[in-house]
Amino acid sequence: MIDFDYAVPTSLSEAVSLMGSNGGSARMLAGGTDLLIMMRAGRRLAKLVVDAKSVPELNELSLTDSGLNLGAATSCKRIWDDEPVVQAYPALNDSASIIGSVQIQGRASVGGNLCNAAPSADCTPTLIVHSGVCTIAGPNGTRQVPVEEFCTGPGTNVLQPGELLVNIKLPSAPTNSGAHYLRFTPRNEMDIAVAGSAAFVQLDESKQNFASARISLAAVAPTPLFAKAAGDLLVGKPVNEESIQQAAEAAKAVAKPITDMRGTVDQRIHLVGVLTARALRKAVERAREA
Amino acid sequence: MSTTIERSSQYKVIGKDVLRPDGVDKVTGRAVFADDVHLNGMLHAKVLRSPHAHAKIRSIDVSEALKMPGVRAVVTSEDFPPIPEGIVKEEGAAFFALASDKVLFRGHAVAAVAADSPHVADEALSKIKVEYEVLKAVLDPREAMEPGAPVLHEKLNPMSFGARLEQHSPNALQQITSMGDIEQGFREADVVVEREFTTKTVHQGYIEPQSCVVDTAPDGSVTIWSTCQGPFRHRDNTADLLQLPQNKVKVIPTEIGGGFGGKEVPYLEPMAAILSRKTGRPVKITMSRSDVFEGTGPACASYMRVKFGAKKTGELVAAHLYFCFEAGAFPGAPVGGAVGIGLGRYKIPNQLVEGFDVVVNKPRTQPYRAPGATQIHFATEGVVDELCEKIGMDPIEFRLKNVVQEGDRNVQGVPFLRIGGVEVLEAIKNSDHYKTPLEGPNRGRGVALGFWRNGGGMSSCSISVHPDGTVSIIEGSPDLSGTRTGIGMQAAETLGIPFEDVRITVVDTDSVGYTMGSWGSRTSFATGWAAIEAARDVNLKMVERASSIWSVPPEEVEVSDGTFYHRDDGSKKFTFKQLAARLNATGGPVVGSSVVDPTRGVGPAFAANVVDLEVDPETGKVTILRYTVAQDVGQALHPGMVEGQLEGGTVQGIGWALNEEYFFDNDGQMRNSSFLDYRMPVALDVPMIDTIIIEVPNPGHPYGVRGVGENNIITPPAAIAAAIHNAIGVRMTDLPMSPGYVLQALWQQNGH
């Protein structure tokens, strides 16, 4: 690995100032499970590595009436260890408990998964369907970006040189709502999504009709994909297999996958339909249990 | 779960689950593997690899790399002495002297840098400037056999796995064997099935990367600590390439973190020796995981065409097997072996086997657990399953009808001694698994039968008797999975002493006689035999000593079960310990030694599988529900370890069947050279493997031992393919049967 400097800021302002130094060649280190591997392979370079784990704002995990404040460096393990968070956001637990393995989840952060901007990121679709909003800090202050606008391409995001992701805020889940994320992988664990789908649904009071829905897809576009139209078409529709299949077809229509070592275009589009239907069914089940 | 049948109880040590002598070190982290060796002043080296599948090397400029602080030396092929024609005895060993005029695959080693730290060595690689003239590459074996295909070598070495092959075309060697008249045979057949099959390149997947530490002394002598299956082959290859006498190269085999055929050759040691000579310091080279995938030898991909003909009553009458093994950049795919065992399990009066060893611009392949057999069985058992379906015969009954038995002749015309084909099939037939009906949609059951010849060859051993009656055994077989335990047990049994009184050590190439590597299911058989012979030598010498102590002729002294006694005089009796205590004062210590080459006693063996699985029709993913393997092991030395072999080999076979493959792009670059994307099974991917140990003693071995290690990987892909067909009605003809491929097959079936 190419040599670099290492710093451990203890405040957000210090972190921002470090990220602005070194001509923009600084990188935030949270879990390191992507960054260190990529640096070792020469695919990411950094003159300065800034450890996020001593900055309080980056490590907050708090559940309030208004929702969840998820510090960018919070590990997956802290999520699945936090029973109230798991209860409130089961889909976030779905995502956090399938990234890599237990030992990866002990380190890997949800924010890092988002910043790494892999199309196959397992957390990002869940954050999207939960209408997550990113707080970004930089030399010119802070700004907010919806999660679905955060990634700009494979491995790239909206962060400008000197900026860092502080947290992701998820609004509190409304009544009669449920969400689920699932992916398809050839192995049962330790794998990368061939395709993934997150669904969030809110049912009406009778729990027989969709009041709102959001669907987001993994590994079928240059970025994690918000399939807005697929969710929108469910609004007002009865909860049944026909509605679910319509949404699944609409999700397939927006998927623009590539063929690579993990899957083919046809396979991935097909899987989007299968996974979206399965995600919706489970989300409905959770909404009805809620 | 395990069911053991035909358990023999005639032995005191053999057949017991004794505690392995290396166990405590391995569970506490004390065991020393090659990368754990730290020497004073040790440097770290990294290897520069070709970015092209096929290219001429115009020039290599290392000057910038040498200028880097911390860089101590660089080695290229120019640093190796010119190798006179014929001096390198092993096929293709010149490969280990780095690429000279051409690179032949992406990952071909070109240079190596030794530096103060691995990070500096790594950085320095990017400073080496290699000018390449890119050549057209050939990546498919069938294209490589066409006229006009890019040619890799001026000539091909005709030796493959001990068999001499004929030149077929510039990139291909061939071996053809036949028996009877296949045209006549197919005319006699009521049912004929013919299909094509392919399998992809797969890796052995040992968890420990190749690693060595090499120290070259000022007098030129070389000491090598290496994770290797065959220290003597490492020594011979290194001595050849460095033009050193063999006694100037000492290989110390460390503990070895898996091999499965992949650690038989010295990828790193010769270049490390030169780096050490240049710097006067020990040099360590440890491969990265991507180096292991791209720079070592995976198992060959294959294209196979199989045609079988049978009578309505189930007798096989004719078979034609045509296969191309993709050898990679150098010839040496296991064609000879596969020709020998390809059809060997069945009595087929008319047969033709045509095997091809084809070079392409991909990594030079190496054996992988029963080399060649898994590919061939996938194809031939697939056709057998289809024949059973067409004839309407139970797949086990069909195989029972055709399987070879004692007295039947193998391809070379030699009659089999007692073998366990019928026994393993009967065991599956009578298993709870096979007798329990499988229910549920998209579920299927498959069976398959596998056959492996096993190996013999040279091994050496010596045993020192200590005054307190304990003994030390030294032998030369690196212990991949517990072999030193089984070898020690055979010595203890022969000496009639408890296993706890035996200390067994795998030693370096200066300390024990020539011993072939730990491959070919030969170690417990052949080195075990060497231990038996060394123990017999000890017994002989102790009989002589007793006779001299008692002043009686040696022929009047007998030994049985660790007791030495006069055949007529009951007062003259020594236990092993009593006699051992007398040795030093009565003429000196006793050391028994042996050299064996028991090729004639090798016992071939069978394994049969039954598998239940479920296919997710929406995703094509296969879930293994239940798996039972029955294998004839001759005599289980250590039943726990034998079960472990069956379980582990089966799971490797499941990985090969379902997910594992090298994913090459059009430029010959492997795109999935990490454990993440190569996808070996994790614990959650497999169920418990039920094992049935069958003991049909090998008449060729003193304790009935047959090889155990390889047979178990042969059948899973075939059994799983049969089960998938049973589940969803689709014949799978390509490996791996990954979800995408199963899905595609389902789509085709549904006219999608």
Next chain:
Amino acid sequence: MAKVIVNAVVNGEPVEFFCEPRQSLLEVIRDVLLLTGTKEGCNDGNCGACNVILDGVLVDSCCVLGVEAQGKTVETIEGLAGTDGDLHPLQRTFLDLTGLQCGICTPGFIVSAKALLESNPNPSEHEIRLGLSGNLCRCTGYDKIVLAVQEAGKMLTEAKR
């Protein structure tokens, strides 16, 4: 960057070491502290051979920088057996139930299983397989590893009673 001084507690002992920021915790453990029981299988978090417990959390030490150990506790395979040589129940059951073949993945499995049993003392077969999915073994097929972990769980539970 120059080497930095790191203070940590390794297997209960306070240690001070120098390391470059680019050195992983795995490199530090093996090459600086010379605790070579922790193994490198892939160096990218996909095999578990390098598992250690860092401040109570199971990690792949190849995915952690050595400098990140500052002020933290590290448990490696060498810390499991008692100082009097008594094996940890997991070490005992891996031995007794033939839960290893070549032994290269064994330290990682045992450390990983220790973390698993600490959070779930009586895991089902499925929970063990799930919990150990970050550890690759190529020799055993996992059967005997699963059984060894189950048995060690029972031993530990009984010892607590």
